[in-house]
Amino acid sequence: MPAFRAVDGIDFEFGRGEVFGFLGPNGAGKSSTMRMLGATSPVSSGTLRVLGMDPALQGPEIRARIGVVPQDDCLDRELTVRENIFVYGRYFGLAKNVIRDRLGGLLAFAQLEEKADAQVETLSGGMRRRLTIARSLINEPEILLLDEPTTGLDPQARHVLWDRLYRLKRDGVTLIITTHYMDEAEQLCDRLAVMDAGKIVAEGSPRDLIESHVTREVLELRFAADVHAEVAERLRAAELGRRIELLPDRVVVYADDGEAALGAVHEMAFAPITALVRRATLEDVFLKLTGRSLVD
Amino acid sequence: MVRAWHAFRYWLTVYGRTWRGTIVISVANPMLFLLGIGVGLGHLVEHGHSATLGGVSYIAFFAPGLLAASAMQTGYIEGGGRVATAAGWVGAYRTAVTTPLEPGEIMAGHLLFVAFRVLSSSAVFVAVMAVFGVAAGWWVLAALPAALLTGLAFAAPAAAWAVGLRSVAKTQIVYRFVLMPMYMFSGTFFALGQLPRGVRLVASALPLSQGVALCRSLSLGTASASGVAERAGYLLAFVVVGIAVARVTYRRRLHG
Numbered sequence: 001m002p003a004f005r006a007v008d009g010i011d012f013e014f015g016r017g018e019v020f021g022f023l024g025p026n027g028a029g030k031s032s033t034m035r036m037l038g039a040t041s042p043v044s045s046g047t048l049r050v051l052g053m054d055p056a057l058q059g060p061e062i063r064a065r066i067g068v069v070p071q072d073d074c075l076d077r078e079l080t081v082r083e084n085i086f087v088y089g090r091y092f093g094l095a096k097n098v099i100r101d102r103l104g105g106l107l108a109f110a111q112l113e114e115k116a117d118a119q120v121e122t123l124s125g126g127m128r129r130r131l132t133i134a135r136s137l138i139n140e141p142e143i144l145l146l147d148e149p150t151t152g153l154d155p156q157a158r159h160v161l162w163d164r165l166y167r168l169k170r171d172g173v174t175l176i177i178t179t180h181y182m183d184e185a186e187q188l189c190d191r192l193a194v195m196d197a198g199k200i201v202a203e204g205s206p207r208d209l210i211e212s213h214v215t216r217e218v219l220e221l222r223f224a225a226d227v228h229a230e231v232a233e234r235l236r237a238a239e240l241g242r243r244i245e246l247l248p249d250r251v252v253v254y255a256d257d258g259e260a261a262l263g264a265v266h267e268m269a270f271a272p273i274t275a276l277v278r279r280a281t282l283e284d285v286f287l288k289l290t291g292r293s294l295v296d
Numbered sequence: 297m298v299r300a301w302h303a304f305r306y307w308l309t310v311y312g313r314t315w316r317g318t319i320v321i322s323v324a325n326p327m328l329f330l331l332g333i334g335v336g337l338g339h340l341v342e343h344g345h346s347a348t349l350g351g352v353s354y355i356a357f358f359a360p361g362l363l364a365a366s367a368m369q370t371g372y373i374e375g376g377g378r379v380a381t382a383a384g385w386v387g388a389y390r391t392a393v394t395t396p397l398e399p400g401e402i403m404a405g406h407l408l409f410v411a412f413r414v415l416s417s418s419a420v421f422v423a424v425m426a427v428f429g430v431a432a433g434w435w436v437l438a439a440l441p442a443a444l445l446t447g448l449a450f451a452a453p454a455a456a457w458a459v460g461l462r463s464v465a466k467t468q469i470v471y472r473f474v475l476m477p478m479y480m481f482s483g484t485f486f487a488l489g490q491l492p493r494g495v496r497l498v499a500s501a502l503p504l505s506q507g508v509a510l511c512r513s514l515s516l517g518t519a520s521a522s523g524v525a526e527r528a529g530y531l532l533a534f535v536v537v538g539i540a541v542a543r544v545t546y547r548r549r550l551h552g
Binding site for chain 2: 038040041042059060061063064068070072073074075076078079083086087088090091092093136
């Protein structure tokens with residue numbers, strides 16, 4: 001039986017101070033890619049260089065210079081906020097006074113100064129994630145790997161976290177992020193690799209990806225009864241817009257001018273219960289490239 | 297190896313927070329056994345049977361056996377369940393792998409900590425033996441490394457196996473169906489010589505039997521150089537093979 005291939009022949013590059021994102025649904029191979037980049041999973045074939053080093057030969061040297069924020073926080077529940085950062089710093093062989101010197105700044109960065117001596121158990125999800133990020137910065141990494149950094153957080157906590165990540169970017173840290181949230185990818189990333197089933201299906205800046213794969217505007221039509229397939233068929237026949245996409249609950253029309261397309265729909269005597277004209281997003285790019293939506 | 301030391305220090309720090317909870321199983325339970333069985337049951341046993349015990353009191357016979365059995369228990373719990381938890385989804389190893397530590401160093405650091413646990417709880421037990429007056433002088437101190445070796449003979453193979461587990465519950469099943477019977481039939485409570493020949497041969501091949509015999513001979517001052525070498529070598533083989541396998545299984549699980 002052939003071994004399962006989580007990642008199959010992907011090709012990418014990123015530079016210093018850049019925010020690079022892997023966008024794709026669960027199971028696309030994002031986490032596997034991150035483990036390889038973090039030198040904790042072997043590359044079966046091909047070439048991977050992180051900071052100019054080979055993970056197979058120089059894993060410890062690479063890990064000493066990067067930071068990793070795993071999807072599950074993996075914090076020590078028995079220890080306090082301060083102790084969690086401290087024991088982690090010791091793993092890097094940092095002297096106690098070096099860790100102490102850095103601790104204040106990290107707690108301030110994570111906005112956890114008042115929680116320094118609290119047990120991890122008592123922290124909210126957003127605080128725990130910020131602690132995990134603060135902890136990953138103890139070795140002053142050049143690259144920070146963040147696996148689904150805002151999954152499971154409420155909107156407010158997400159915005160606080162994004163703000164922290166902008167600050168890191170401003171300080172020149174290279175951020176590698178995986179996400180299945182298109183808004184997160186659009187907000188944070190300079191460049192994106194769109195992943196599906198272990199392959200990179202497109203790469204570029206969020207704006208480039210949208211411009212090269214979909215139209216500027218999108219018209220979404222919902223109908224009361226289950227007539228979406230029939231409507232899509234007739235709109236295609238009428239050659240409305242650049243492309244028509246049929247989804248289980250709606251018909252999506254890609255057009256340079258959404259309002260004009262809506263006018264045409266009304267002229268064809270269709271009466272959608274809702275009609276929405278919006279700007280195209282990465283979600284549309286993903287739909288076009290894979291035929292599926294990002295979040296099932 | 298410096299990095300393995302960092303891993304050891306990590307476990308020590310966490311232990312500094314949680315040691316109170318481990319006192320019951322590592323120290324209090326053996327004490328209660330020593331009192332209840334050694335003194336209480338010993339009173340019944342000693343009537344005319346001290347010849348099978350080698351001419352010593354039952355408690356002097358039982359105490360070093362219990363020392364070895366407790367070392368096995370601590371070694372197995374720390375090397376089995378604790379390792380399976382650490383290797384799990386949000387366990388301590390998941391954090392350690394993102395640092396410069398290699399899987400083999402994570403393993404070495406953890407086993408170093410298990411050694412510390414076995415040695416420290418055995419030391420408390422030996423001190424109590426001295427208080428009870430069941431130790432034959434300074435010789436009993438030689439039982440300490442013997443107890444350590446016994447604990448590691450279980451900890452290393454247990455860790456090699458447990459690091460690959462997806463469920464911690466399996467370590468409890470093995471505890472109930474493998475460790476407990478061994479606890480009963482390794483000469484802790486009675487001399488193996490009393491068993492029928494076939495059973496005796498099987499029983500003396502158990503690693504705990506070798507640990508019990510080693511600790512007992514050192515504690516009673518009856519050890520011979522060849523006997524010690526043979527038994528220590530047997531236990532050491534479990535440690536060495538356990539570590540060799542663990543090097544592979546740790547890498548497979550942590551860098552898979």
